[in-house]
Amino acid sequence: MKNKKENAWKWFAKYIKLRDAIKTTGDIFFIRCITCGDLKPIEDMHAGHGIPGRMNSILFDEELVNGQCTLCNCSHGGEYQIYKHILLIRHGIDKWKHWQSVKTRPVSFTDFDYEQIAKFFKNKFNNLKLNYSHIH
Ligand SMILES: [Zn+2]
Numbered sequence: 762m763k764n765k766k767e768n769a770w771k772w773f774a775k776y777i778k779l780r781d782a783i784k785t786t787g788d789i790f791f792i793r794c795i796t797c798g799d800l801k802p803i804e805d806m807h808a809g810h811g812i813p814g815r816m817n818s819i820l821f822d823e824e825l826v827n828g829q830c831t832l833c834n835c836s837h838g839g840e841y842q843i844y845k846h847i848l849l850i851r852h853g854i855d856k857w858k859h860w861q862s863v864k865t866r867p868v869s870f871t872d873f874d875y876e877q878i879a880k881f882f883k884n885k886f887n888n889l890k891l892n893y894s895h896i897h
Contacts, residue, residue, distance in 0.1 A: 765875035772882040773821050774808035779889050781806075781828030789893060792828040795847060796840035801830045809834040811844040812860055817868040821878055824852055825860060 778792060782803050785793035792806045793799070809829030812819060819825055825848070833840045849857055870878070 765872045765879075766870070769821070769870075769875040769878040769882070772879045772886060773826075776882045776886040776889070777808040777823070777826050778803055778806055778828050779886055779893075783889065783893060785828065788897075789890075794830040794833055795827040796829055796833040796837075796843045799830060799832075803828075806830055807834045809839065809844075811841070811848045812864055813839055813841060814864065816864055817870060818863050818866045819860060821882075822860070824848075824856070 779789060781795075782789050782792045786800065790803060791800050792803055794801060794806070795809070806828050807830070808826050810819065810822075811825045811827070829840075829844075845857070
């Protein structure tokens with residue numbers, strides 16, 4: 762079970778980081794951190810949640826998770842106040858309330874679910890990379 766979950770997270774995080782590299786810098790080598798705005802190499806970035814806890818209900822939420830530097834995500838405890846402010850601007854108060862209401866909802870994934878999640882994000886990652894390579 763643990764490996765399936767790790768694999769699903771691996772592809773999700775790879776997709777989020779590639780998406781945000783392209784979105785914030787136009788290339789696939791650097792990302793601008795969502796909370797401090799610093800440019801860092803993609804290898805030094807995490808896919809960081811805007812709400813703490815890593816509960817299953819919000820674990821693979823593409824809007825709630827963004828490229829975040831290890832300093833903000835780890836050393837600075839997630840920078841949740843700044844992150845919240847940015848998410849409110851991007852997605853509005855209703856979406857924020859939605860996340861608050863679903864975050865503690867119990868969600869359990871089977872091995873099959875994790876396989877599907879991994880497949881889904883691996884596909885998104887590969888498509889994004891392919892599109893990028895076509896324009897560069
Ligand atoms: Zn940062």
